[in-house]
Every structure is written in C-alpha cells, then in structure tokens.
Amino acid sequence: MSIRYLTARIAQNIDQELMGTTGAFSLDQLMELAGLACAQTLATVYKRETHPRVLVCCGPGNQGGDGLVAARHLGMFGYNPTIWMPKPGSKEIFQRLKAQCENMRIPIIAPSTETAPLRDALARSDVVLDAIFGFSFKPPVRAPFDSALSLITESKLPIVSVDIPSGWDVENGNEAGVGLEPDVLISLTAPKEGAKNFKGRHFLGGRFVTKAMAEKFDLHLPEYPGFEQIVELTSVGQKL
Amino acid sequence: MSIRYLTARIAQNIDQELMGTTGAFSLDQLMELAGLACAQTLATVYKRETHPRVLVCCGPGNQGGDGLVAARHLGMFGYNPTIWMPKPGSKEIFQRLKAQCENMRIPIIAPSTETAPLRDALARSDVVLDAIFGFSFKPPVRAPFDSALSLITESKLPIVSVDIPSGWDVENGNEAGVGLEPDVLISLTAPKEGAKNFKGRHFLGGRFVTKAMAEKFDLHLPEYPGFEQIVELTSVGQKL
Numbered sequence: 001m002s003i004r005y006l007t008a009r010i011a012q013n014i015d016q017e018l019m020g021t022t023g024a025f026s027l028d029q030l031m032e033l034a035g036l037a038c039a040q041t042l043a044t045v046y047k048r049e050t051h052p053r054v055l056v057c058c059g060p061g062n063q064g065g066d067g068l069v070a071a072r073h074l075g076m077f078g079y080n081p082t083i084w085m086p087k088p089g090s091k092e093i094f095q096r097l098k099a100q101c102e103n104m105r106i107p108i109i110a111p112s113t114e115t116a117p118l119r120d121a122l123a124r125s126d127v128v129l130d131a132i133f134g135f136s137f138k139p140p141v142r143a144p145f146d147s148a149l150s151l152i153t154e155s156k157l158p159i160v161s162v163d164i165p166s167g168w169d170v171e172n173g174n175e176a177g178v179g180l181e182p183d184v185l186i187s188l189t190a191p192k193e194g195a196k197n198f199k200g201r202h203f204l205g206g207r208f209v210t211k212a213m214a215e216k217f218d219l220h221l222p223e224y225p226g227f228e229q230i231v232e233l234t235s236v237g238q239k240l
Numbered sequence: 241m242s243i244r245y246l247t248a249r250i251a252q253n254i255d256q257e258l259m260g261t262t263g264a265f266s267l268d269q270l271m272e273l274a275g276l277a278c279a280q281t282l283a284t285v286y287k288r289e290t291h292p293r294v295l296v297c298c299g300p301g302n303q304g305g306d307g308l309v310a311a312r313h314l315g316m317f318g319y320n321p322t323i324w325m326p327k328p329g330s331k332e333i334f335q336r337l338k339a340q341c342e343n344m345r346i347p348i349i350a351p352s353t354e355t356a357p358l359r360d361a362l363a364r365s366d367v368v369l370d371a372i373f374g375f376s377f378k379p380p381v382r383a384p385f386d387s388a389l390s391l392i393t394e395s396k397l398p399i400v401s402v403d404i405p406s407g408w409d410v411e412n413g414n415e416a417g418v419g420l421e422p423d424v425l426i427s428l429t430a431p432k433e434g435a436k437n438f439k440g441r442h443f444l445g446g447r448f449v450t451k452a453m454a455e456k457f458d459l460h461l462p463e464y465p466g467f468e469q470i471v472e473l474t475s476v477g478q479k480l
Contacts (some may be wrong), residue, residue, distance in 0.1 A: 024336045025335075025340060026268045028268035033276075077466070095264075096266065100264050103451075105452070210343050226317070
C-alpha cells in the first residue's frame, strides 16, 4: 500500500486529534519535533560548509512557528540563519519562539512595507527555508507574501518547503502557477494531496503519529530509519 | 579546556535561566528534547534487535517527565517499553505525557506497595532506563525507590541513567554506595560533578544551550556532530 496523500480536511482532523484529549500533545511539543525535522531535512540536503546562510521565511500561522523552531536548531547545527517574519502570529508561543531565536543572536528582519529588506536578505543567502503557508492556506496569496513569493523565485536560490510549497493549493498543487517551486519538500505527519506530483527530494517528518492513529486515518506511513526524525520518501519507493 | 562538571546549584541556575524570561523555553520543549536525547542514547548502545524490552523507571520529579518522553520515542523507534512510575508528579504536564504513552499502548505498571510488580517487570526486560532522580535529588532515597534501586541492581540488567545515576549525590557520586551503577550515562545540558569518575559510556544531550549561556556558565561544551541531538563524551576525549 502506498502512503496516503491527505486532503486539507483530513490534515486538519489529524492535527486536532493530536492536540485533543486523545492525542494529548501540546503545540509546543509538536512544533519542536516538526521544526527539528525541518532543520534536519535542510541539513541533510544542504551542508553548512556549502550553504551556511539560510533565510527562514515564516508565515503568520503555525507554520511560522515551525520555521522559528527550525531556525533555532539550524543555529545550533552551525548554520547562520536569518529570519524573515513580516506578520508574526499573535499567540504567546510565537513570542517565546522568537525570543529563543533572539537569544541565539539570529537576526530577524524588521517588518517593512518595502520589498528591499527581503531582496537584500535573499542576496546574502545560500538557501531558503519556506515556512510561509501550511495546510490551512487558502488562496489568494495576500501582501506582503505575494511579492515575497516572486522575490524568492527570482532569487533562484534552492528552496526547502515545509509541508506544502507556499502558494500551492493544498489539494491541487501549483495549478494557479503563483507558488514556489522548491527543490526539497518536508511533509509533516503525512504528505498532502497537492504534493503528489512533486518532483524534488521529498522527506517526511513528524514521528509522533501513533500506530492507532495511522491505522484510523489509513496513512500507510513508511518506517523511519533507526532513531531518525525524518525519512526520505523518494528513497523508500513511495514517490508517485 | 575540558567540559565543566556542574554543581547542583549551577545546574539549577542553568535550568532556571533556560525557562526564565531570558531563555524563554517551556518545560514542554525542554522535556521533549531531553527525552528524545535519552531515547536516542539508549538506542545507540542497545539495539532493538537485541534489547527490545526497555523498562523505563520514572521518578516523581521532572526527570520522570524526561522518562515518559523517552518511553514514547522508544516506542516510536520500535522498542517495547514498559513504564514503572510509582509516584507520578502532580503537574498537569505529567498527565499529558502519560496519556501520550497510553495512546502508544505502552504498558504502565500500576502503583503498588509490593515489590513484586517491579521484580516481575525487571524479569521481562532487556535494559533499564533510569529516570528516577535528577540533579535536584537529595539523600536519603525514600520508599518505594529505596527497594527499587536494590531490585534494579540485583536484576543485573544493563542500565542507562539519565543525568545522574539514581541514588548518587549530584556532587559526590556514589560514595554512600546506595546508588545504581549504570553502564551508560546521558548527561543533560552539561555533566554533573558527581559523574566525574563515571567509567561507562557517557553521552551528552540537551542541544538547546546557547553559546552565550555556555560562555556565561563556562561550560566548554563539545561540538555535537552534524544535526544530532547527542554527543558521546567518551569519544571526544572529554572523559576524565
């Protein structure tokens, strides 16, 4: 049986179950493991010797939180991350995750209505971690993220996208053509329908789904190697 | 410069700083990373093919929480953990961490005034994860942990201890002779003074200490390899 690609609704149901009374996970725990998986995926493909400068682009929702956690771990791994987060989420957790990055002396680009700061940051980066939109994204892409997606694409930098490439419809992919075209994708929990035809290196993270939950949602997850937090789908024959 | 071995007071100061306004970490985050490091250490030394049955012994304090997180990750890694936790901590987080283990269908031994349940569990285990006492332990060892330490020692099972072997004085080691004698030790954040003469395989976990904090407390931490969450101190020439 092949791995299941999730609709936006099923992805949301799984998330609710993980954090509900049955799953009992806190957002802190899930973000920590998700962000760690994102950082490890980037570090697997882009070594710090050749790609030390990582621009971590964070959206306004929970995926922005995954990005902040990933930025901190990348700093721990010896990379030089910079954070672009023009609309930080209002939940208290974002303030804490941001403070943790500030304690690591990770530069955070000040919010601006101009495109110049992002353009400059891209010019000083080796790779982009795209944590802008997740599985709850609904088009259209609103400012300032619309121009950001164009700038990131124009930069021609390698891109690692979290869960679903930003600008893609969660179920229909990049049919509108406004989304990023990442080189690497790290799906969390299970891949989303929109990523079925993704052609780059595809990883899976989120090693916190119980067997019972995987069975309930028919996920057919691959086995993670050893005690790793990520597994490459392209190498286990799961790629469609 | 050699790695610094911490007094109980310094270990407490570092913990307070990590979770205070400067560190901004939540207990959920730190326990998740600590427990993951414990599980990965056990899995590094004792493969699931030869040592599938892990008895995770959890104390009443935060280290018991690390143990619960480790048990869950060990379950994810394909081990068959069993939890012995006779006096679960009263904080809400322990209830959540316990529920996460129950969702994994990890057996939890019912609290008992008898020694038989622990004795039986030891007889059905291949290795013990000792998460009973941490750096805030003060002698003497009270019931039911006093008889538990004897039973664990008598079982002759290999032992992986978290942070400081249970029953050891955090600064003076096992001079009273009542503590466990583990084969493996996973120190968290930095090793404790009592572990200076530990002779087994010694690992370090807790890759969340910023450079600034390491400098402030003169920790002289070794470099972690790649994107790993643990580093073996015995292999980096840090062993005294």
